[in-house]
Amino acid sequence: xxxxxxxxxxxxxxxxxxxxxxxxxxxxxxxxxxxxxxxxxxxxxxxxxxxxxxxxxxxxxxxxxxxxxxxxxxxxxxxxxxxxxxxxxxxxxxxxxxxxxxxxxxxxxxxxxxxxxxxxxxxxxxxxxxxxxxxxxxxxxxxxxxxxxxxxxxxxxxxxxxxxxxxxxxxxxxxxxxxxxxxxxxxxxxxxxxxxxxxxxxxxxxxxxxxxxxxxxxxxxxxxxxxxxxxxxxxxxxxxxxxxxxxxxxxxxxxxxxxxxxxxxxxxxxxxxxxxxxxxxxxxxxxxxxxxxxxxxxxxxxxxxxxxxxxxxxxxxxxxxxxxxxxxxxxxxxxxxxxxxxxxxxxxxxxxxxxxxxxxxxxxxxxxxxxxxxxxxxxxxxxxxxxxxxxxxxxxxxxxxxxxxxxxxxxxxxxxxxxxxxxxxxxxxxxxxxxxxxxxxxxx
Amino acid sequence: xxxxxxxxxxxxxxxxxxxxxxxxxxxxxxxxxxxxxxxxxxxxxxxxxxxxxxxxxxxxxxxxxxxxxxxxxxxxxxxxxxxxxxxxxxxxxxxxxxxxxxxxxxxxxxxxxxxxxxxxxxxxxxxxxxxxxxxxxxxxxxxxxxxxxxxxxxxxxxxxxxxxxxxxxxxxxxxxxxxxxxxxxxxxxxxxxxxxxxxxxxxxxxxxxxxxxxxxxxxxxxxxxxxxxxxxxxxxxxxxxxxxxxxxxxxxxxxxxxxxxxxxxxxxxxxxxxxxxxxxxxxxxxxxxxxxxxxxxxxxxxxxxxxxxxxxxxxxxxxxxxxxxxxxxxxxxxxxxxxxxxxxxxxxxxxxxxxxxxxxxxxxxxxxxxxxxxxxxxxxxxxxxxxxxxxxxxxxxxxxxxxxxxxxxxxxxxxxxxxxxxxxxxxxxxxxxxxxxxxxxxxxxx
Numbered sequence: 001x002x003x004x005x006x007x008x009x010x011x012x013x014x015x016x017x018x019x020x021x022x023x024x025x026x027x028x029x030x031x032x033x034x035x036x037x038x039x040x041x042x043x044x045x046x047x048x049x050x051x052x053x054x055x056x057x058x059x060x061x062x063x064x065x066x067x068x069x070x071x072x073x074x075x076x077x078x079x080x081x082x083x084x085x086x087x088x089x090x091x092x093x094x095x096x097x098x099x100x101x102x103x104x105x106x107x108x109x110x111x112x113x114x115x116x117x118x119x120x121x122x123x124x125x126x127x128x129x130x131x132x133x134x135x136x137x138x139x140x141x142x143x144x145x146x147x148x149x150x151x152x153x154x155x156x157x158x159x160x161x162x163x164x165x166x167x168x169x170x171x172x173x174x175x176x177x178x179x180x181x182x183x184x185x186x187x188x189x190x191x192x193x194x195x196x197x198x199x200x201x202x203x204x205x206x207x208x209x210x211x212x213x214x215x216x217x218x219x220x221x222x223x224x225x226x227x228x229x230x231x232x233x234x235x236x237x238x239x240x241x242x243x244x245x246x247x248x249x250x251x252x253x254x255x256x257x258x259x260x261x262x263x264x265x266x267x268x269x270x271x272x273x274x275x276x277x278x279x280x281x282x283x284x285x286x287x288x289x290x291x292x293x294x295x296x297x298x299x300x301x302x303x304x305x306x307x308x309x310x311x312x313x314x315x316x317x318x319x320x321x322x323x324x325x326x327x328x329x330x331x332x333x334x335x336x337x338x339x340x341x342x343x344x345x346x347x348x349x350x351x352x353x354x355x356x357x358x359x360x361x362x363x364x365x366x367x368x369x370x371x372x373x374x375x376x377x378x379x380x381x382x383x384x385x386x387x388x389x390x391x392x393x394x395x396x397x398x399x400x401x402x403x404x405x406x407x408x409x410x411x412x413x414x415x416x417x418x419x420x421x422x423x424x425x426x427x428x429x430x431x432x433x434x435x436x437x438x439x440x441x442x443x444x
Numbered sequence: 445x446x447x448x449x450x451x452x453x454x455x456x457x458x459x460x461x462x463x464x465x466x467x468x469x470x471x472x473x474x475x476x477x478x479x480x481x482x483x484x485x486x487x488x489x490x491x492x493x494x495x496x497x498x499x500x501x502x503x504x505x506x507x508x509x510x511x512x513x514x515x516x517x518x519x520x521x522x523x524x525x526x527x528x529x530x531x532x533x534x535x536x537x538x539x540x541x542x543x544x545x546x547x548x549x550x551x552x553x554x555x556x557x558x559x560x561x562x563x564x565x566x567x568x569x570x571x572x573x574x575x576x577x578x579x580x581x582x583x584x585x586x587x588x589x590x591x592x593x594x595x596x597x598x599x600x601x602x603x604x605x606x607x608x609x610x611x612x613x614x615x616x617x618x619x620x621x622x623x624x625x626x627x628x629x630x631x632x633x634x635x636x637x638x639x640x641x642x643x644x645x646x647x648x649x650x651x652x653x654x655x656x657x658x659x660x661x662x663x664x665x666x667x668x669x670x671x672x673x674x675x676x677x678x679x680x681x682x683x684x685x686x687x688x689x690x691x692x693x694x695x696x697x698x699x700x701x702x703x704x705x706x707x708x709x710x711x712x713x714x715x716x717x718x719x720x721x722x723x724x725x726x727x728x729x730x731x732x733x734x735x736x737x738x739x740x741x742x743x744x745x746x747x748x749x750x751x752x753x754x755x756x757x758x759x760x761x762x763x764x765x766x767x768x769x770x771x772x773x774x775x776x777x778x779x780x781x782x783x784x785x786x787x788x789x790x791x792x793x794x795x796x797x798x799x800x801x802x803x804x805x806x807x808x809x810x811x812x813x814x815x816x817x818x819x820x821x822x823x824x825x826x827x828x829x830x831x832x833x834x835x836x837x838x839x840x841x842x843x844x845x846x847x848x849x850x851x852x853x854x855x856x857x858x859x860x861x862x863x864x865x866x867x868x869x870x871x872x873x874x875x876x877x878x879x880x881x882x883x884x885x886x887x888x889x890x
Contacts, residue, residue: 064510065482342546345488361489398491418485419550 002301003308004294006040008274009168009193009252011127013100015040016269016309017293020256020277021104021129021172024287026078028088032095037287038294041100043196043277046077046131047085048106048116049143059205059216061231071229071280072205074216076137077106082116090123100275102170106131106143110160117164127167130158130192132183133174133199135226145199148174151186158190168193170254173239175232176202180239184249195243196254196277198236200226229280233258237271241320244272261289262296269309270316324441329432332409332425334359334402340422343398347413347423358406359413362397461718462634462711465742469533469559469636474512477563481510484555487546492557495544497871498525502541502557509560518568518579521561526606526874527599529569529645530628531867532561533637536731538764540867572648582652583612590884593618593675595824597656598626599866600857601681602649603873609653611881616675618660623712626683627858628866630708633735635742639711668827677852677880680825680839681873682859684818690727694785695814699793703728703736703815710739721811723747725796727782728815729759734769736813741772749775749807751782751798777807785812821859828853838862846876854880 004015018041019025019034026045034042053076061070078085093101103125107116117128132154134144147154154171161169171187173180175198187195202224206215214222236257243249252275255268260281268276281289297309306312336347351359402413414423472480484506492502501520508517521528537543537558545554568579590613594601597619605615623629628642650656660666671678687702689695703726709716724745726737729752741748750769752759756778759766770776780798786806788794795806820837830850832840839855841847846854856872858864 065479342550343487343491344485344546346485349488 002298002306003310004040004298004301006274006309008100008254009127009170011041011100011102011168012098013040013275014098015294016265016273016275016297017041017290018043018100018102018254018275018277019282020279021045021131022279022283023073023075024279024282027080027085028092031088031092031101034282034287034290035092035096035099038290039099039287041102041126041275043129044085044089044101044103044125046104046106046134047082047120048077048112048131049108049138049141050081051076051079051137053079054218056216056218059225061205061229063231068229068280068284070205070227070231071283072203072216072225072227073200074136074218074223074225077104077131077134082119086119086123089120089125093124093126100127101125102127102129104129104131104172105161106134106138108141108143113157113160114164117161121165121167125167127170127193128161128165129170129172129196130161131172131199132157132187133172133197135174135176135200135202136224145174145176145202148172148183148199149177151182154183155186155190158187158192162191170194170196172196172199172256174199175235175239175257180242181246181249184243184246188249188251192251194252194254194274195249196256197243198232198239198257200228201232201235203227228257230258230260233264233267237267240268240273241271241317244314244317245320262293262300265293266297266300266312267316269312270314271320272314272317274313322438324438325436327434327436328440329430329435331428331430333404333407333428334409334411334413335424335426336399336402336413337422337424338399340419341399342419342422344418345398345400346416346418348400350412350416355410355412356406356408358403358408360401360403362401459714460639460711461709461713461716461743462638465634465739467635469562471566472559472563477509477560478512480556481506481560484510485546491544491546492541492555495540496525497540497865497867498531498874500524500528500541500561505564506555506557506560509564514564514567515571515577515579517560517564521565522568522579524874525867525870526603526649527628527645527866527870528561529565529648530599530632530637530642531870532558532565533641534628534632534866536762536765536865539762540865569644569648572651573644579648580610580652582610585612585614585653588884588888589613590676590880591616591674592677592679592880593671594679594681595662595671596626596681596683596857596859597621597624597646597658598681598683598857598869599628600869600873601626601679602646602654603870604679604681604854604856604877605654605873606649606652607874607877608880609649613881614655615653616655616657618662618666619656619658620661622658624656624658626681627704630711631704631732632866633707633739634711635738662824662827668829672828672852676884677854678828679873679876680828680831680848680853680855680859681857681869682821682824682839682855684858684863685821686819687814688817688819690782690814690816692782692784694787697785697787697791697793699787699810700785700812700814703732703813704818706736706813707732707739718743718745718811721745723809724749724811724813725807725809726750726813726815727796728752728817729754729756729761729778730815730817731761731765733813733815734761734765736815737774738765738769738772740813741769741774747775747809748773749777749809751780751796751807752776752778753781755779780807818863820862825855825859831855836862844875845879846872847879 006013006016021043025042031042057075059072060068063069103120132148138144139146171192173183204214240255253273254275255273256277259276259278265276348359417423486503490503505517505520541557542554547554592615594617597617608615624646625642724740726733737748737750780800784797786795795808797806822837825831825839831848839860841855846856854876857869
């Protein structure tokens with residue numbers, strides 16, 4: 001069985017699965033239950049400046065009958081006193097010495113940072129995470145994402161923290177920036193030992209069409225919240241990947257954003273993360289999901305012949321390239337397995353209206369261009385007679401036909417096909433050499 | 445309770461036996477409907493549409509339910525099938541739209557199209573009743589308006605009349621009974637559709653401007669020639685006549701009842717009961733026989749046995765209905781030809797004597813229900829010059845236009861097809877209306 005233990009800039013954890021700083025890590029009783037369930041580490045919900053919370057404070061985006069594809073909150077940092085939090089952190093760390101316990105912090109002035117860091121480190125906590133990411137409420141008071149969006153300020157506060165801290169300092173980044181490298185580089189220059197990302201995305205989760213109040217409602221009003229959950233994973237993966245491949249940000253990364261299972265976690269680790277942090281999936285299903293995360297990641301590593309999770313780390317980074325470096329001579333075409341096709345013809349409609357008109361159904365005359373590949377929009381104007389595409393072989397009459405000469409290999413049909421393995425994208429052999437756009441430009 | 449001005453309390457009478465039989469497929473709530481609607485793949489050129497005799501655009505209305513556009517869903521349904529509400533509940537969807545769902549071939553649960561259609565159309569009817577807005581607004585009458593008489597107020601005539609009324613034509617339906625709706629009101633199994641549900645839908649049809657004259661028997665004051673004189677066209681939606689008889693000894697007398705006559709009593713007659721009936725025999729192998737058998741079993745008759753003259757595999761009733769009947773405790777004796785009804789000294793039914801391949805036996809019983817077909821109403825159709833009947837007594841029409849041998853007389857529903865589904869009758873009525881309007885448009889142009 002693969003070794004799942006990690007060392008995240010000096011913070012040791014039995015596995016890479018941490019609870020993110022959020023409601024699931026709000027108090028000692030919760031955190032101990034999380035450790036009992038198997039979570040390797042916890043980033044304690046942010047403590048610091050005094051706050052008052054509102055009701056209600058969460059909202060969700062449902063999609064196609066599934067609940068919570070995306071999630072939002074307008075909750076602030078811990079609304080329990082610093083004293084209570086510190087007392088519980090001390091007690092939990094004593095009882096769970098082998099789990100990683102990182103404390104998220106958010107205050108304003110240099111003096112406040114110094115005092116809080118010293119008091120937190122007195123608890124025995126393993127590390128600190130500076131919350132420069134919260135995009136609602138706290139940012140209006142000059143903290144959270146306001147810091148994360150201003151590289152100079154971020155660098156300065158990070159350097160204060162490094163000056164006062166004895167334990168490792170992680171900086172949690174906001175995705176509400178035009179280029180994640182700007183705050184990332186600033187944090188590393190400020191001395192950050194590691195980076196955590198992404199925090200939530202500034203958002204409005206929806207509008208109640210009866211009351212015409214945005215969601216979540218606080219009486220007859222609402223405000224922008226922080227968006228997270230499965231739907232944000234692609235954004236988080238990109239930002240993690242961008243930092244992982246940049247030589248200026250070569251510090252351990254803790255990936256956050258829509259991680260719901262071991263597969264999501266493995267993707268983040270393959271793109272360079274050392275630990276991963278989870279919130280929404282736990283808020284949806286509870287701490288128990290970690291059992292499958294540990295087992296699934298372990299089985300995956302075993303199947304791939306990797307002895308430890310460290311072997312997976314960053315393995316996808318070299319394959320993450322600029323568009324201009326991609327091979328223009330690589331080509332795939334779609335193939336339909338008629339024995340699996342159920343005849344829904346979603347691929348036909350998708351290709352006809354949403355792609356390149358390369359899929360045909362035999363029951364109706366096809367007016368698409370059938371000459372040399374030519375995807376001009378005015379093909380219909382050409383004097384081409386309608387063609388009745390015939391099936392080869394005795395297949396189900398509703399199985400569509402792909403014209404491989406016209407197929408440009410976009411994947412759309414395979415993406416919309418409801419049947420697993422029915423449409424596959426097959427590589428077309430070529431004797432042309434690897435040639436990228438950049439190659440062409442440099443050749444002139 | 446819905447107010448039904450035409451028929452007083454007929455629909456609310458709790459003393460009617462059918463009210464003891466609840467919906468077999470209860471109404472979806474919003475969450476259930478959306479969850480089911482989201483399962484729909486939204487097929488291109490969908491097989492479910494092709495399987496529907498009225499070609500309802502099923503994927504489109506289902507997607508509208510998924511987006512909470514319930515009124516739009518109802519419009520999609522009712523633009524093709526004005527009786528989309530009753531069809532949602534009485535259609536044998538297992539052999540029509542649901543049977544064609546691509547999920548079936550994929551060995552997955554097909555989409556519950558009937559339940560979704562009920563969800564949308566029932567919401568639309570409720571909206572109409574509450575005065576919140578119309579599903580469709582009928583075109584105003586004017587110089588283009590034509591007048592059409594429709595004979596019989598069953599689904600075929602109602603669909604034809606509604607299609608005409610929506611386009612601003614005058615449609616007058618003549619019904620000999622005291623209640624409109626034909627079999628939707630008098631013959632559909634209660635666990636599919638209650639009388640009040642049928643009348644509710646008919647109120648919607650009336651609200652489009654359709655006139656329904658009840659107790660109007662053709663021949664008494666209204667004859668074929670007066671209809672042809674005073675209307676631009678006539679539609680015959682006659683339905684079928686009385687239950688057929690076996691023609692065997694002992695058949696006439698108490699304890700032997702025709703199937704549709706029995707169902708009508710069950711649905712309409714205040715105070716009708718099954719008495720002490722405990723061992724019932726239903727003769728026949730069609731869907732009406734299955735309906736009666738299931739109704740008796742559901743009403744608590746201890747022993748219900750279907751008797752069919754040929755082998756079970758030759759039954760015309762749907763396999764899924766037979767399966768449900770059996771699960772409700774109905775027994776089937778096939779290859780049993782009825783020979784005589786055995787009666788006791790007081791004339792009470794004691795048994796049905798049948799011939800089986802291995803000899804004659806007597807099946808003890810205290811009630812017999814005959815579901816072996818219905819007679820054809822030859823006399824009414826024959827009053828119209830040019831209208832011809834086939835050998836079975838069914839009205840002959842052009843299958844595309846639904847026009848009879850008389851250019852101004854159209855026909856549809858059971859009187860043409862000998863007894864099929866409500867949805868087939870609706871398709872006939874709608875197509876006849878479209879053909880009438882096409883002909884009128886051509887006349888106006890020339």
